[in-house]
Amino acid sequence: MGAEAGESLHRKGLWTEEEDRLLLDHIRVHGPGRWNCIPKFTGLKRHGKSCRLRWLNYLSPAVKRGKFSEEEDDLIVRLHKLLGNRWSLIAGRVPGRTDNQVKNHWNTHLRKKLGTGNFKRPRSDPKPEYRAQEEQETTNHHHPINDSNAGNCDRLPPCRSTMSNTSADDAEVRDVLMRENFLTGSEGSDGEEWMRDHRVWLGSPMLSSDRYFELSNVGLEDLVIDSYSLDQMWQQL
DNA sequence: AAGTGTGTCAACCGCATAAAG
DNA sequence: CCTTTATGCGGTTGACACACT
Known part of the structure; x- marks a missing residue:
């Protein structure tokens, strides 16, 4: 280096x-x-x-500012319980929040509130096997803004934003959630219904606009990256 | 009013990994 | 393959604001 x-x-x-x-x-x-x-x-x-x-x-216009809502807190606590300190994965499921925001919020508010210690994932945590096969899929996920600009500093390549998680990450989260019965409804009365109610989508969390940042208002159509969504984002800058 | 303690959060650091050559 | 470069992630630091004494 x-x-x-x-x-x-x-x-x-x-x-x-x-x-x-x-x-x-x-x-x-x-x-x-x-x-x-x-x-x-x-x-x-x-x-x-x-x-x-x-x-x-x-x-980034996708970043939501301001205080975390009760719903967001609840969501983060639940996801942290399942995923540990994997902030980027957690943030990917909290619309408009970055891994840094989630991490800070956890360390300053939630951990104190819950009286919990650190949940450390070993640095050498191996990548799940399915990631390799998912990668082909991931590389086909072009960034609509700069897709044609690959190669060097004059022609910028696609960017993999932390706000938009890969399908491999999605698979990993889905796997964990399924294993923990998060999606099956067997954890009390929550599970898939709870996630649907709170708009915890397993797809990309990139929002098409910042008008819908209330968790209860976030719809699937807001979480899809496409050229139209990004165009809208730019126009709002 | 001044000094000290504490909370918050933006930013940095070091490492891991992917991609390119 | 191996090396170099770019990017992403999580832990940590430090500046700032505010509360408290």
């Missing part, structure tokens, strides 16, 4: 409005992805990783 020369030239800390604007302008034109090229293009004195994080956790 160590591809980045002149590490000290990269700014750290909170982002300024000007930096946000530069990053947004770039993403509006090229779409998210090829993060390491962004500093070169925009003049931003930030690491590509930092740009990616800023977009995913703050600037």
Whole structure:
């Protein structure tokens, strides 16, 4: 590694409005992805990783701001019970919330509230076997904004957003949920009905707009990534 | 008013993994 | 295959705001 020369030239800390604007302008034109090229293009004195994080956790129109609702809390607690600290998977089922938000919320509110300790997944947790076969499917999942821009910094490739989980992840979550009878209704009176009531979809959580962020209002049509949805997102910026 | 403690959350760090060459 | 590069993830840190003494 160590591809980045002149590490000290990269700014750290909170982002300024000007930096946000530069990053947004770039993403509006090229779409998210090829993060390491962004500093070169925009003049931003930030690491590509930092740009990616800023977009995913703050600037993306899919990110919901503000307090977590009771329903969201309940959902996170249930998912954490099943999945442990796999924040990206959990966040993928909480519309509009990022893994960072969920993680912070858990550590500052929910863990305290529940009086629970850490649930640590071993770093070497092996990937389920089905992931390999799912991957073909995943690679066919093109990003409508920049699908044609593959290759180098001038032509940006598709981006796999953390807000949109892969089908492999979905399969993994589904597997866990099924194993834990989460979908079969045998856990008391909840299960599939509960998930349906709370719009806990196993498909992509990427929302087409931020108008429907109330969990009870999120419909399947809002969770599908397509060019129309993304166009709408951009227009709202 | 000043100092200290605590909570919150944005951002960083290090590692793992995938993809490209 | 092996190496390099890019991206994603989870743990952790640190700045800031607010409450409390």
